Structures are given as C-alpha cells and as structure tokens.
Amino acid sequence: MGLFEIGVSVLTALLVGVLTRDTMRTYLLLALSVLAVYWFQPVIPLRSFDFWLPSLSLALVILVWFITSQTESWSSRENFYGLMIIIGLVTILDLSRYLFPNLLLTATIPPQFISFLVFVIALAVVILFLVRLSRTHRWILSAAIILLIVILVILKSPILSLRASIFLGQFTNRSAENASASDLRWLGFSYIAFRLIHVLRDKQTGRLPELTLSEFATYVVFFPSLSAGPIDRAERFAQDLRKDFALTQEETLLGGQRLAIGLFKKFVVADTLALLALNDALATQVSATGWMWIVLYAYTFQIYFDFSGYTDIAIGIARLIGIKLPENFSSPYTKPNLTQFWNNWHMTLTQWFRSYFFNPFNRWIRGYRNIPAWLMILVGQLATMVLIGLWHGITWNFVLWGTWHGIGLFLQNRWSDFVRLRLPNIGQNTRLQSALQFGGVLFTFHYVALGWVFFALSNPTLSWQVFLALSGVSR
Amino acid sequence: MQQNKPRLFGVLFKAIVLFALFNFAFIFLRDIPFGKFSLYNSFFPGRERLPFGDHPHAYNLNMFDLDAMFASHVLTGTTKTPDEYRVLLIGDSSVWGTLLKPEETLAGQLNSLAIPACGKTAHVYNLGYPYISLMQELMTLDEALQYQPDMVIWLITLESLPSDKQFGSPLVANNPDRVHELIAKYGLEAYTNDEALIHASKWDQTFVSRRRAVADLLRLQIYGALWAATSIDQYYPESYERAQIDLEASEDFHKLKSLKNTLAWDILDAGMSAVPNTILVNEPILVSNGLNSDIRYNFFYPRWAFDEYRMLLGEFAVERNLPYLDLWNITPIEEFTNSGVHLTPAGEAMLANKIAPAIQMNCNKQES
Numbered sequence: 001m002g003l004f005e006i007g008v009s010v011l012t013a014l015l016v017g018v019l020t021r022d023t024m025r026t027y028l029l030l031a032l033s034v035l036a037v038y039w040f041q042p043v044i045p046l047r048s049f050d051f052w053l054p055s056l057s058l059a060l061v062i063l064v065w066f067i068t069s070q071t072e073s074w075s076s077r078e079n080f081y082g083l084m085i086i087i088g089l090v091t092i093l094d095l096s097r098y099l100f101p102n103l104l105l106t107a108t109i110p111p112q113f114i115s116f117l118v119f120v121i122a123l124a125v126v127i128l129f130l131v132r133l134s135r136t137h138r139w140i141l142s143a144a145i146i147l148l149i150v151i152l153v154i155l156k157s158p159i160l161s162l163r164a165s166i167f168l169g170q171f172t173n174r175s176a177e178n179a180s181a182s183d184l185r186w187l188g189f190s191y192i193a194f195r196l197i198h199v200l201r202d203k204q205t206g207r208l209p210e211l212t213l214s215e216f217a218t219y220v221v222f223f224p225s226l227s228a229g230p231i232d233r234a235e236r237f238a239q240d241l242r243k244d245f246a247l248t249q250e251e252t253l254l255g256g257q258r259l260a261i262g263l264f265k266k267f268v269v270a271d272t273l274a275l276l277a278l279n280d281a282l283a284t285q286v287s288a289t290g291w292m293w294i295v296l297y298a299y300t301f302q303i304y305f306d307f308s309g310y311t312d313i314a315i316g317i318a319r320l321i322g323i324k325l326p327e328n329f330s331s332p333y334t335k336p337n338l339t340q341f342w343n344n345w346h347m348t349l350t351q352w353f354r355s356y357f358f359n360p361f362n363r364w365i366r367g368y369r370n371i372p373a374w375l376m377i378l379v380g381q382l383a384t385m386v387l388i389g390l391w392h393g394i395t396w397n398f399v400l401w402g403t404w405h406g407i408g409l410f411l412q413n414r415w416s417d418f419v420r421l422r423l424p425n426i427g428q429n430t431r432l433q434s435a436l437q438f439g440g441v442l443f444t445f446h447y448v449a450l451g452w453v454f455f456a457l458s459n460p461t462l463s464w465q466v467f468l469a470l471s472g473v474s475r
Numbered sequence: 476m477q478q479n480k481p482r483l484f485g486v487l488f489k490a491i492v493l494f495a496l497f498n499f500a501f502i503f504l505r506d507i508p509f510g511k512f513s514l515y516n517s518f519f520p521g522r523e524r525l526p527f528g529d530h531p532h533a534y535n536l537n538m539f540d541l542d543a544m545f546a547s548h549v550l551t552g553t554t555k556t557p558d559e560y561r562v563l564l565i566g567d568s569s570v571w572g573t574l575l576k577p578e579e580t581l582a583g584q585l586n587s588l589a590i591p592a593c594g595k596t597a598h599v600y601n602l603g604y605p606y607i608s609l610m611q612e613l614m615t616l617d618e619a620l621q622y623q624p625d626m627v628i629w630l631i632t633l634e635s636l637p638s639d640k641q642f643g644s645p646l647v648a649n650n651p652d653r654v655h656e657l658i659a660k661y662g663l664e665a666y667t668n669d670e671a672l673i674h675a676s677k678w679d680q681t682f683v684s685r686r687r688a689v690a691d692l693l694r695l696q697i698y699g700a701l702w703a704a705t706s707i708d709q710y711y712p713e714s715y716e717r718a719q720i721d722l723e724a725s726e727d728f729h730k731l732k733s734l735k736n737t738l739a740w741d742i743l744d745a746g747m748s749a750v751p752n753t754i755l756v757n758e759p760i761l762v763s764n765g766l767n768s769d770i771r772y773n774f775f776y777p778r779w780a781f782d783e784y785r786m787l788l789g790e791f792a793v794e795r796n797l798p799y800l801d802l803w804n805i806t807p808i809e810e811f812t813n814s815g816v817h818l819t820p821a822g823e824a825m826l827a828n829k830i831a832p833a834i835q836m837n838c839n840k841q842e843s
Contacts, residue, residue, distance in 0.1 A: 252483050272693070272697065
C-alpha cells in the first residue's frame with residue numbers, strides 16, 4: 001500500500017466509522033474489502049490476471065465458508081446478502097470495462113464479460129461439487145488445506161512460480177521467454193491462506209464458531225490488514241464486528257495517533273534506512289568491516305520499522321472502524337533472549353505457527369518415547385523456524401535463516417536450563433542479573449541481526465561473503 | 476484529579492496551525508543556504524565529481540542545489556596547500572566521466588601524471604556536469620571561483636553553444652536567482668527575459684513545494700555513507716550500445732542554415748574572463764567512417780556545422796589571445812563509448828597527455 005491507498009483507506013474508514021451501525025457496517029466493510037482486493041492488486045505481466053487472482057481469492061473465501069459453515073445457515077438472509085454483495089461487486093468490476101472504461105479500479109482492463117461468466121459458472125460448479133462432497137466427506141477440509149499450501153508453495157518457490165507463469169502465459173498468448181518468477185504477485189495471498197487454514201483447522205477440531213458469510217469474508221480480506229497482516233483470529237474479529245460501535249473522538253484520536261506513528265515509521269524512518277540497508281548490490285560493493293556492519297544495522301532497523309509501521313497503519317485504520325486488530329510487534333530488539341524476541345516479533349505469525357504446527361508437532365513427537373528430550377526440542381524448534389522461513393519464500397537463504405533461528409532457540413533453551421540448574425541463586429544478585437539482562441539484549445540483537453544476512457540476500461554465496469566482511473576476513 | 480482528555484478538533488486545529496507555520500516559514504528561510512551544511516568532507520569523504528544520476532545502486536542523485544552539490548565535492552573540503560597548483564576542469568558529461576570511474580576521468584588521469592606547474596604540483600578537480608549548456612558551465616565556474624583556482628580548463632563542444640538552448644539544463648532552469656546574478660555580473664542582458672527561466676512564486680518557496688529539494692538534500696547526505704563505503708558514484712552497466720557510426724543522411728543542425736549570430740559567444744567570453752588563466756579546449760568528438768560519414772561527423776554534428784564552429788571558435792580565441800587547444804580529432808573511433816563525446820579510459824589518457832603540457836606551459840600566466 002502506498003500513501004495514496006492509505007489515504008483513501010483512512011477516509012473510507014472514517015466514513016464507515018461515522019455513518020454506519022451494526023449489520024450495515026459489516027456489509028459495507030465486506031463491500032469495501034472486496035473492492036480493495038482488486039484495487040490493491042498490482043499489475044501483472046499476464047493479461048487480466050490482476051482481475052483473475054483477486055477473483056480466485058474471493059472464490060477460495062466462498063468455498064471455505066461453505067465447507068466450514070452449517071448447512072442450515074446457507075439460506076439465511078444475511079448470507080444471501082453477503083453472497084450477492086461479493087458476486088454483484090465482482091460483476092460490476094468486470095462490467096466496468098464497458099460501463100466506465102476511464103474509471104477502472106483494477107490495474108488493467110478486466111477480462112471480457114463472456115470469459116468472466118465462464119469463470120463464474122465453472123467456479124460455481126466446482127464449489128457446489130466440493131460443498132456437496134464436504135457434507136459427507138470430512139477429508140474435504142484437509143484437501144482444502146492442502147490446496148492452499150500447494151498454491152503457497154507455487155507462489156513462494158521461484159522455480160515453480162516461473163513454470164506456473166510459463167503455463168498460464170499460454171492462455172494469454174505470452175511468450176515463455178518473457179516469463180519471470182515474479183510474475184505471479186498475488187496480493188495478500190500469504191495472509192489470506194493462513195487465515196483460511198486457521199479456519200479450516202479450527203473447523204476440524206470443532207473450535208470454529210458459526211460466522212455469517214459477510215463476517216467470514218470481511219475477516220479474510222479485511223482491507224487494512226490485507227497486504228501486510230496482522231493475522232487475526234476469526235472468532236476475535238467477529239466479536240469486534242458484532243459489537244455496537246460508534247466512532248468517538250477518543251477512538252479517532254487513538255486510531256489517528258497509531259496511524260501517524262505507523263506512517264512515520266514506514267515512510268520516514270524505514271524508507272530512509274532502506275537507502276543504506278544491506279542488499280545484493282551492497283553485499284558485493286562493500287568490503288570494509290565497519291561499513292558492512294553499518295549496512296547490516298541499517299537493514300536490521302529498516303525491516304523492523306517497515307513491517308511494524310505497516311502494522312501500526314493497519315491497526316490505526318481498523319480502529320477507526322471499531323476493529324481492534326492484534327498487535328504484531330512489541331519492542332522485539334530489546335528482548336534479552338531469542339524466545340522473547342520471537343514472542344514479540346511478527347507475533348500473530350508466531351502464534352499461528354505455534355497453534356497449528358509447533359504444538360501439534362510436539363504432541364506427536366512426544367509419542368516416540370525413545371527420542372531424548374533435547375532432540376525433540378531441537379527438531380521441534382528447527383522444523384518450526386524453517387517453515388516460518390519458507391513462508392517468506394522457498395529459497396535456500398530462507399531455509400538458512402530459519403535454521404539459524406531454530407538452532408538459536410535450541411541453544412538458548414539449553415542455556416536457560418543450564419543456568420536454572422547450575423546457578424539457582426543468580427536471581428538474588430541484582431547486579432549480575434542486570435549485567436546478564438543487558439548482555440542478553442545485546443547478544444540477542446546481534447544474533448537476530450546476523451540472521452538478517454540470510455533474509456536480506458538472494459543466495460548463500462552472497463551471505464557468506466557478507467559474513468567474511470563482517471568478521472574482517474578479506475574476500 | 477481528573478485528567479482532561481485531548482479533544483479531536485483541538486488536536487486537529489493545532490496540527491493544521493503548526494503545519495501551516497512550518498510550511499510558510501520556508502518562505503523566510505529561502506536565503507539561508509541549507510545546502511552548505513553537509514556531512515561530506517567531515518563525516519564522509521568529498522565526492523570526486525558533482526552529484527548526478529538516479530540509478531538505485533549508484534548512490535547518486537540529480538539535484539538542483541548548487542550549494543549542496545559543491546559542499547559534497549572534495550574541492551570544498553580540500554585546503555589549498557602552498558605546493559598545490561589548483562586546476563579546475565569545467566565541461567559536460569565527457570568531463571564528468573560517463574561510464575568512467577573517478578580515477579579514469581580526465582581529472583583522474585591528469586592527477587595521475589602529477590604534472591609539475593611553476594614549482595608546484597597540479598591538482599586537478601572535476602567540475603564537469605552532464606548537461607550541455609554554456610550557461611550551466613558558467614554557473615559552475617562562477618561558483619568555483621571561491622576555491623582559489625590557479626587555472627581553469629574549459630572543455631566545450633558545439634552542442635553547448637546554441638543560444639536558444641542555454642536554459643535547457645535543469646540545473647540552470649531551477650536556479651533563476653543565480654542566473655539573474657550571472658546576467659548582471661557578466662552583462663549577459665540578451666538572456667534576461669528568456670521564457671525557459673523558472674521564476675519561483677511565494678507558494679513555490681513553501682515547504683510543500685520544496686519538499687523534493689529538502690528530500691534530495693537529505694538523500695545526498697545519506698548517500699555519503701554509501702559513497703564512503705563503496706567509492707561508487709555511477710552505475711556501470713555490463714554492456715552498453717556503442718556510439719552510432721552509421722548515420723542518417725541529414726545535414727540538419729538545430730534547423731540552422733549558418734552558425735553566425737546563433738551561438739552564445741557572450742557566455743563563453745564571460746567565462747573566459749572570470750579566471751585570467753583559462754585554457755579553452757575544443758573537446759574530442761567521434762569522427763565516423765561509417766554510412767553517411769561524408770555528410771556528418773557523428774550523431775550530433777553535420778560536417779558543415781562543426782567545421783564552421785571550429786573556424787569561429789579559432790577566430791574567437793585568436794581575437795582574445797586565449798590559450799586554445801583544438802583537440803577535436805585526436806581520439807580514434809574505438810576510444811569512444813556510448814556517445815560521440817564520451818571517451819574510454821584510454822581515450823581520456825590521450826586527452827590528458829595533450830592537456831598536461833598546456834598546463835605546464837600556461838601555469839605562470841597568472842603570475843606574469
């Protein structure tokens with residue numbers, strides 16, 4: 001989201017907050033979020049895919065809602081209205097190529113109506129078939145999770161993404177030579193997929209409360225958090241949506257303050273640091289140890305201010321509409337150990353992985369009684385962190401980044417146990433405690449910063465060169 | 476005690492008032508040369524050439540604040556020692572050094588020769604800038620006078636001379652006050668009412684209007700760190716398109732039939748008088764041997780125009796008794812890079828070898 005999109009989102013949020021109440025607010029938020037899915041989607045070299053990809057996002061939302069909701073609720077008036085809002089708006093967006101060709105919301109001209117109609121009918125048939133199947137076959141829920149993961153893997157893997165681009169290019173008469181791995185920029189899909197997987201898993205475990213289609217779709221594609229999170233929980237989001245909300249002066253000030261902080265973090269601090277921050281070019285151009293540390297520190301703070309700035313913006317805008325999105329960052333670089341760092345960095349993603357991977361994985365591995373405890377911890381930490389790495393992109397560098405943190409968490413776990421057992425009275429010595437706290441913050445910060453060397457660069461060779469420069473070894 | 480909660484409209488009102496004050500305060504601050512406050516030559520080493528370019532990995536930028544540009548230059552941070560013979564190079568992109576590293580430019584090559592000049596050693600500073608306009612070069616030269624040059628070497632080419640393109644350079648167009656000062660100082664009345672000059676209104680002087688300039692100034696300082704870290708100030712592509720050899724069969728030069736009364740000799744005259752010891756150089760151009768090379772020398776120049784220019788420039792130098800080097804054809808075709816005036820490092824070395832004796836020969840002119 002650029003400044004213009006943020007400005008429009010703020011004005012829209014203010015209008016919604018001031019003018020609407022109760023159910024009307026939910027319908028309006030649904031409509032605005034559906035429009036935002038198309039508006040925020042950047043242009044894609046594949047013809048009309050800036051229309052098709054958002055449409056597929058909405059199709060997945062509708063499909064998952066149908067297979068996770070009670071059959072009896074389908075015929076309710078609210079759900080009918082919700083479905084009509086989604087289908088109606090998408091149809092209008094497609095027809096805008098004929099109706100208002102100079103006022104398009106999509107990045108390029110939407111596809112011809114006949115193509116759109118075929119797409120809608122085909123999707124409707126598939127959805128109806130799967131929904132029917134889901135009434136009698138529980139595995140449909142697992143299949144939907146697998147489908148979402150497969151799409152994520154394709155989008156996150158440069159090789160698969162390139163192949164997908166070449167394959168899809170055939171339908172748009174695009175030459176394979178022009179295809180690139182970055183063609184399929186599906187806005188917000190990482191977040192959409194994780195919200196949908198959360199809902200599907202909660203349905204499987206019987207923890208999912210009943211949501212109307214409007215509530216569900218608004219939760220998944222809620223416009224302030226569409227592009228950069230946070231990943232809320234459906235039941236918490238729905239609670240806010242159902243609350244009677246009227247935008248007060250206090251709420252406006254609190255939302256506005258958060259928004260201002262976010263804008264400053266992102267567009268002043270982060271964008272300034274971005275000029276200096278470590279990247280592939282600087283990795284080869286900088287050779288002096290001191291300067292390499294400076295560009296690494298710049299990256300370390302840039303990524304924090306960029307991401308947490310966007311989160312503040314999302315939280316601030318959402319607050320104007322009465323939605324209190326969860327926090328994503330809480331001073332992570334001031335934490336004395338890696339566990340606390342991860343409890344305060346991209347918190348909603350960490351919590352998601354804890355709920356849907358780490359805890360189930362730990363329960364499963366504990367079944368193997370012959371595996372020593374330390375190995376269980378190591379495997380659990382490593383697997384979780386590597387998966388978090390892969391969520392950012394399926395490349396060796398993200399695997400290394402995840403491994404770096406997995407090993408770090410394991411070592412910190414062992415160290416904590418060692419200190420607790422061998423130095424039980426350490427807490428009574430306040431000076432030593434303060435020194436350890438300070439040393440812990442410094443050490444954790446640098447461990448995380450060094451981890452960014454993998455995250456910021458495109459391949460392990462460059463990362464190795466940077467490590468050499470950082471350690472003062474000439475290249 | 477009950478704490479008063481801030482009221483929305485109070486906060487908004489204060490924010491608007493503060494912003495308006497801040498915005499319009501810039502009108503009264505316009506005469507403060509903020510550009511002179513620089514991190515270069517203190518925190519970071521000065522740049523070898525003036526800031527120019529906009530490639531993200533070149534750590535450089537196009538800007539219009541001449542104070543800031545000079546403040547970032549190594550010239551500003553170098554105290555003139557008794558044994559330094561200070562030489563300034565003025566010119567276009569060929570002097571600035573497109574596609575060349577600082578040490579490969581003409582200034583770099585001359586410095587590597589460690590030219591003895593009147594018992595001192597010549598230290599050459601690159602003040603070239605990649606737009607072709609004599610007015611821009613005069614502006615740079617005039618700004619550089621405060622740095623005590625012993626000699627100026629002004630490399631020119633025909634393309635910078637047409638009177639009607641003197642304000643085409645963005646650096647000139649965006650510095651109307653400086654241009655007016657130059658017009659008054661050097662008696663260039665013919666240019667007073669040029670429509671290309673941008674006159675800043677009061678609104679143009681507010682923060683909102685000048686935000687780009689403010690951002691550029693800050694960006695220049697930040698790039699200082701990367702200049703210090705990488706010594707890179709230009710993007711060097713792995714390959715580029717070579718200068719055109721096969722040319723169109725066109726004799727057109729700015730739709731002129733003759734160069735008489737169309738060139739800005741008055742600006743050249745003004746510049747030559749600014750520093751008594753100035754060597755005028757007709758810089759090398761590519762002399763094509765390809766298609767239609769009997770009509771044109773290169774992409775820029777039909778033969779008739781360049782020949783007439785050379786004749787006029789020669790007469791100009793003789794009339795004023797100026798030290799003049801006509802080096803237009805000293806460089807072979809293969810020593811040009813992506814344009815008919817951009818040289819390879821070897822081409823720059825050839826040029827340096829021609830200019831070095833002239834520095835030695837003319838060094839004592841100021842003293843005499």
